[in-house]
Amino acid sequence: MVVAVSGTWNIETSLRKDVILASNLSMAIQRPLILPKESFNLVSQIIKFKVFFNLEKFRKWVVLAVALTALLTGREGRAGANDVVEFNRRATATAQLLAGITPNPPEPAFDRLTELDAWKEHQKWMTSQWAQVRSRLDTMESWRDHELKIAGAHKKTLIYPFSGPDFLNPYTLFPNHARYVFFSLERPSAMPDMESVSTVQFAKLLTDVRSAFRDIFERNYFITSYMTKQLTTPWIRGTVPVMATMMALMNRRIVRVEPIDLFPELTRAFDTPHSQRPRLLLRGVRIDFANPQVPGTQQLYYYSLDATDKALEHYPEFLSWVGQFKNSTALIKSASYLLHDEQFYQTRSMLLENSDFIVQDDTGIPYRFLSQSPWSVKLYGKYHKPIRPMEYAYQKDLEAAFIAKQGTADLPFPFGYHWRGRKSGLILASKERSSN
Numbered sequence: 001m002v003v004a005v006s007g008t009w010n011i012e013t014s015l016r017k018d019v020i021l022a023s024n025l026s027m028a029i030q031r032p033l034i035l036p037k038e039s040f041n042l043v044s045q046i047i048k049f050k051v052f053f054n055l056e057k058f059r060k061w062v063v064l065a066v067a068l069t070a071l072l073t074g075r076e077g078r079a080g081a082n083d084v085v086e087f088n089r090r091a092t093a094t095a096q097l098l099a100g101i102t103p104n105p106p107e108p109a110f111d112r113l114t115e116l117d118a119w120k121e122h123q124k125w126m127t128s129q130w131a132q133v134r135s136r137l138d139t140m141e142s143w144r145d146h147e148l149k150i151a152g153a154h155k156k157t158l159i160y161p162f163s164g165p166d167f168l169n170p171y172t173l174f175p176n177h178a179r180y181v182f183f184s185l186e187r188p189s190a191m192p193d194m195e196s197v198s199t200v201q202f203a204k205l206l207t208d209v210r211s212a213f214r215d216i217f218e219r220n221y222f223i224t225s226y227m228t229k230q231l232t233t234p235w236i237r238g239t240v241p242v243m244a245t246m247m248a249l250m251n252r253r254i255v256r257v258e259p260i261d262l263f264p265e266l267t268r269a270f271d272t273p274h275s276q277r278p279r280l281l282l283r284g285v286r287i288d289f290a291n292p293q294v295p296g297t298q299q300l301y302y303y304s305l306d307a308t309d310k311a312l313e314h315y316p317e318f319l320s321w322v323g324q325f326k327n328s329t330a331l332i333k334s335a336s337y338l339l340h341d342e343q344f345y346q347t348r349s350m351l352l353e354n355s356d357f358i359v360q361d362d363t364g365i366p367y368r369f370l371s372q373s374p375w376s377v378k379l380y381g382k383y384h385k386p387i388r389p390m391e392y393a394y395q396k397d398l399e400a401a402f403i404a405k406q407g408t409a410d411l412p413f414p415f416g417y418h419w420r421g422r423k424s425g426l427i428l429a430s431k432e433r434s435s436n
Contacts, residue, residue, distance in 0.1 A: 085290045085297055087253040094194050095248035098209050098241060100126030109195050118203035125210055129217050130249055133168070136220070139413045140172045147380075147409075147428065150329060150357055153177055157325035159355065161307065161347060162335040164222045165212075165231070165239035167246040167300070170331050173359060177329065181322055183303040185224075186231055188285040189238020191257060205235035212242055220414045221334035239302060240285055247289050255288035255297050262303070262321060266314070278314035280306045308343045319346055323354045330355040332364030333416055337386065337393035339365050356431040361416030361424065362386070367398035370429045377401075381411030381425040384418045398427075 093107035100123035103110055113119055150156065153176040160170050163182035170180060192205060212230040215223050231238055244254060261267055262284055270277045287300040305315060312318060330351050332339065339348045348365055351358070358365065362383065370377050383402040386393045402408055402425065415424040 085253075085255060085295070087290065087292075088256055091191055091244065091254040091257055092248070094191050095241075095244035095254060097194060098192075098206075098245040099248040100124075100130075101248055113194065113197075113202055116199060116202065118199070118206055122206040122210065126213075126249075129213070133217050136413055137168065137172050140169075143412060144173050148173060148359070150174070153329075157181060157328045158331060159322060159325070159328050159351065160331045161351070162332070162338060163302075164224070164227060165242035165246075166216060166222060167243045168216065168250070169220065169333065171246075171250060173331065174329060178298060179325070180298070180300045181303075181325065181328075182300065183305060183307060183322070184239075185280065185304065185306065186227055187238045187304045188240050188259075188283055188302050189231075190240055190259075190285075191244060192235065192237075192241060201235060204233075208233045208236040209241075209245065212236055213245075219419045221416070221419070224336065239304075240287070243287065243300065243302065247287075251292070252289045253292050255290055256286075258286050260284035260286050260301070263315060263317065270314075276314075278306065278311055280304065280311070282315055282318065307338075307347045309346050310343065312346060319350045323350045326354055327356045328354055330358045330360070332358070332360035334361065335363040337363045337390050339363075340393050358427070358429040360427050360429075362395060362398060362427070363393070363416060364427070367395050367401065367427070370427065371397065371401065374432045375429045376432055378409070378428045379405055379425065380409045380428065381415070382408075382418075382423055383425045384423055387417045 089105065089107060093103035093110055096103045097110060097113060097119070100119075102114055102123075153174065156177050157179040158170055158174050158177045158181070160166075160180065160182045161184070163170070163184050164186055170182075174180075194202075197205065208230070212227075215221065215226060230236070231242070236242070240257060244257070247254060262282065267281070269275055270281060283304045285302050287302070288297045289300065290297045303318070305311070305318065332351075338344050339351075348369075351365065352369060358370070363386075367377075369375075379402055383395075383399045385391065385399075411422070411424050411426050413424070414420070414422075415426050418424050
């Protein structure tokens with residue numbers, strides 16, 4: 001049996017940053033922050049008798065105990081077969097409600113909501129739409145099983161820049177990764193409070209959920225300009241409710257949702273008068289989730305920030321934090337050709353340096369970076385020139401590569417901006433291992 005540290009400890013607010021530091025140490029050594037029961041009891045004793053320590057020493061004990069335990073347990077990726085995962089019933093039930101699914105296990109506080117006509121109408125719409133999307137995802141899964149062979153996936157991290165709240169694509173293509181790191185402009189925010197919502201507010205909330213899902217359901221991507229409105233309504237705020245709803249649709253249970261401040265000292269500095277604040281402050285959230293049919297948990301880290309080189313001057317260690325996950329997998333799709341722009345040089349360089357497997361459409365890393373050593377490329381589907389107003393990102397060399405490969409493999413699902421009529425293209429790049 002194991003006990004998850006977060007959600008079990010009741011530690012003073014002043015010590016939160018130290019638990020986060022311990023969590024970061026745990027991630028740096030590629031271990032989940034899970035303690036065996038015996039080790040948890042040891043740390044609990046430290047907390048119980050903290051009166052004998054001054055605060056600074058106590059903090060050091062907490063960080064050291066958590067980090068060392070992660071090392072000594074030697075656990076990687078998901079928790080082991082005998083691990084017990086306790087779901088957050090309220091968060092899971094909330095996500096299921098938004099997904100049009102009757103909460104399971106039942107959540108009595110939500111019974112009044114599932115009896116409303118507004119929810120029954122929402123359930124009917126989501127069920128109908130999800131049946132079509134599920135068919136698409138089945139096709140993607142079949143293709144994945146034949147084409148995406150990633151050794152040791154259960155130990156790896158998936159990096160998804162410019163992700164928005166899209167959990168469907170990365171989890172369909174890479175369901176077995178231990179950790180998912182997303183970053184984009186949209187704020188994470190939090191889950192809505194269903195217990196206090198009125199019937200009128202609940203009906204408006206469900207309407208906003210349907211609005212937020214229309215594009216991803218139909219096109220398989222979000223439209224950035226639309227998200228600005230869709231994720232800032234009085235009822236739906238940020239990416240967290242959308243990602244959690246997708247988890248519910250894919251039959252995943254939420255273990256915890258926790259805000260994360262990667263750089264608390266910078267947060268404090270930017271709050272001071274006359275500070276040179278970034279246009280968009282870094283905000284983060286961690287969602288631990290689980291498949292009820294499989295032991296263990298997986299982690300999703302979502303960060304909201306401006307990833308241009310200029311804006312990253314405010315957070316110079318962010319890309320180093322992402323880049324600590326060596327030999328990662330990268331997914332880039334429907335990304336507005338941002339990595340073609342030299343304003344994103346650092347993000348592009350981080351991905352090329354730290355990834356050993358990249359799946360992308362033509363909006364990702366320009367083909368010229370992948371058509372040379374140490375990369376090996378396989379092309380799927382078709383190449384079409386960029387849609388308006390992004391014609392500037394036309395890649396003559398990529399078009400030539402698709403033409404030259406007469407036997408280019410089929411791509412049986414929409415992927416990127418050319419989503420109609422099997423016009424999508426996909427680039428699979430893998431880094432060749434050195435023989436030395």
